[in-house]
Amino acid sequence: DAKTTQPPSMDCAEGRAANLPCNHSTISGNEYVYWYRQIHSQGPQYIIHGLKNNETNEMASLIITEDRKSSTLILPHATLRDTAVYYCIVRAILGNEKLTFGTGTRLTIIP
Amino acid sequence: GAVVSQHPSWVICKSGTSVKIECRSLDFQATTMFWYRQFPKQSLMLMATSNEGSKATYEQGVEKDKFLINHASLTLSTLTVTSAHPEDSSFYICSARDWRPSGANVLTFGAGSRLTVL
Numbered sequence: 001d002a003k004t005t006q007p008p009s010m011d012c013a014e015g016r017a018a019n020l021p022c023n024h025s026t027i028s029g030n031e032y033v034y035w036y037r038q039i040h041s042q043g044p045q046y047i048i049h050g051l052k053n054n055e056t057n058e059m060a061s062l063i064i065t066e067d068r069k070s071s072t073l074i075l076p077h078a079t080l081r082d083t084a085v086y087y088c089i090v091r092a093i094l095g096n097e098k099l100t101f102g103t104g105t106r107l108t109i110i111p
Numbered sequence: 112g113a114v115v116s117q118h119p120s121w122v123i124c125k126s127g128t129s130v131k132i133e134c135r136s137l138d139f140q141a142t143t144m145f146w147y148r149q150f151p152k153q154s155l156m157l158m159a160t161s162n163e164g165s166k167a168t169y170e171q172g173v174e175k176d177k178f179l180i181n182h183a184s185l186t187l188s189t190l191t192v193t194s195a196h197p198e199d200s201s202f203y204i205c206s207a208r209d210w211r212p213s214g215a216n217v218l219t220f221g222a223g224s225r226l227t228v229l
Contacts, residue, residue, distance in 0.1 A: 043220035101155040
């Protein structure tokens with residue numbers, strides 16, 4: 001699986017959009033970008049994934065650059081409950097199933 | 112959506128005893144489950160891949176005789192920490208592959224089990 005680079009921490013004001021960047025310059029053509037988050041003392045939670053097109057669901061939007069070397073997770077209206085560690089993971093949709101977690105970004109939503 | 116249940120959510124035991132943690136997929140079958148360990152302020156580290164009806168595959172550096180994994184059915188995997196010591200105190204999390212209609216390779220995680228060894 002390709003390696004990802006994320007900032008260690010970010011702050012965002014409550015009600016604002018939180019934009020979390022991720023670099024994955026060595027991504028392969030068959031690899032997807034997945035985002036998970038982990039709220040303190042809980043198991044990780046799946047957020048969204050994408051290949052090359054932008055994706056949106058009820059939780060977030062995922063913007064992937066045209067060259068696929070980076071992406072941004074957007075939480076449109078951050079709430080205090082969005083405070084968590086966010087993990088960007090790149091892996092093939094088929095094949096090795098295990099997820100390897102990096103250090104992620106610790107997002108703190110400020111009231 | 113898919114739900115993975117872990118039990119117990121927390122356990123305290125004496126050094127030298129064994130502790131079993133259960134991981135169940137509640138509304139789907141999971142031929143493969145994964146066990147992770149997380150120390151305070153660190154990321155999740157994969158310990159092993161649990162395969163239904165066969166032996167688990169352990170990551171490098173994880174002692175298979177200390178962390179016994181059994182995956183006897185399509186909905187249940189267990190992790191037994193044998194002869195636990197204080198350094199085994201950690202947050203243990205299991206996950207299972209959730210086949211979504213889109214074919215997405217998504218893992219659903221349990222809520223975790225916090226083990227404290229005195």
